[in-house]
Amino acid sequence: QIQLMESGGGVVQPGRSLRLSCAASGFTFENYAMHWVRQAPGKGLEWVTVISYNGSNKYYADSVKGRFAISRDNSKNTLYLQMNSLRAEDTALYYCATWNDSGFDSWGQGTLVTVSS
Amino acid sequence: QSVLTQPPSASGTPGHRVTISCSGSSSNIGSKTVTWYQQVPGTAPKLLIYSNDQRPSGVPDRFSGSKSGTSASLAISGLQSEDEANYFCAAWDDSLNGRVFGGGTKLTVL
Numbered sequence A: 001q002i003q004l005m006e007s008g009g010g011v012v013q014p015g016r017s018l019r020l021s022c023a024a025s026g027f028t029f030e031n032y033a034m035h036w037v038r039q040a041p042g043k044g045l046e047w048v049t050v051i052s053y054n055g056s057n058k059y060y061a062d063s064v065k066g067r068f069a070i071s072r073d074n075s076k077n078t079l080y081l082q083m084n085s086l087r088a089e090d091t092a093l094y095y096c097a098t099w100n101d102s103g104f105d106s107w108g109q110g111t112l113v114t115v116s117s
Numbered sequence B: 001q002s003v004l005t006q007p008p009s010a011s012g013t014p015g016h017r018v019t020i021s022c023s024g025s026s027s028n029i030g031s032k033t034v035t036w037y038q039q040v041p042g043t044a045p046k047l048l049i050y051s052n053d054q055r056p057s058g059v060p061d062r063f064s065g066s067k068s069g070t071s072a073s074l075a076i077s078g079l080q081s082e083d084e085a086n087y088f089c090a091a092w093d094d095s096l097n098g099r100v101f102g103g104g105t106k107l108t109v110l
Helices: none
Strands: A003-007 A011-012 A018-025 A034-039 A045-052 A058-060 A067-071 A078-083 A092-099 A105-107 A110-117 B009-012 B017-025 B034-039 B047-049 B065-069 B071-078 B084-093 B096-100 B103-110
Touching: A003 A092, A018 A034, A018 A092, A018 A110, A034 A067, A034 A078, A045 A067, A045 A078, A045 B084, A045 B096, A058 A067, A078 A092, B009 B017, B017 B084, B017 B103, B034 B065, B034 B071, B047 B065, B071 B084
Parallel strands: A011 A110, B009 B103
Antiparallel strands: A003 A018, A018 A078, A034 A045, A034 A092, A045 A058, A067 A078, A092 A105, A092 A110, B017 B071, B034 B047, B034 B084, B065 B071, B084 B096, B084 B103
């Protein structure tokens, strides 16, 4: 079955960096755009970034533009999120997810990033 | 402040019907399809409705979606205790070049 498994979260000091990974299985990863969505504790969902199926197009939320970078390795069925210059407000559960307009929709269980001194 | 506006809470009694609204603009709901998610605390969001009014297989027909202009609605009929959860609407936004979500509506089954 379709599975997305995030890893790489943890506690990090403000200003430092962290790289998240998302391992995909159960579907043809290279055919789908992939997203990162985050959810601060007790808050709603916030879309972070998207990468096209082949990596040629990337878009970011204004809140992370210039600090975060999304990438993918289709040979490894893996999605990445490089997070630099982390701030307290980046503290959240980070989900990798994919969806289309035809009802295909899948989310991982999330990895928790805590930015604190 | 979320781009899509939802009421923070809604409630209903078992067996009754409740609707949750989602208001946006011409750059998102007005020109793109709407998706609805259900999220039980501690779990990942679950797809309820896609393309405004389509239900994935496995979602009961008690759940229905609609869209008109720059607003959308999720209706839940025959309310059950297991429907108690948070509900989020979402749509792509052409101005922001990203997906936008509503702030979420916490549904309480009284």
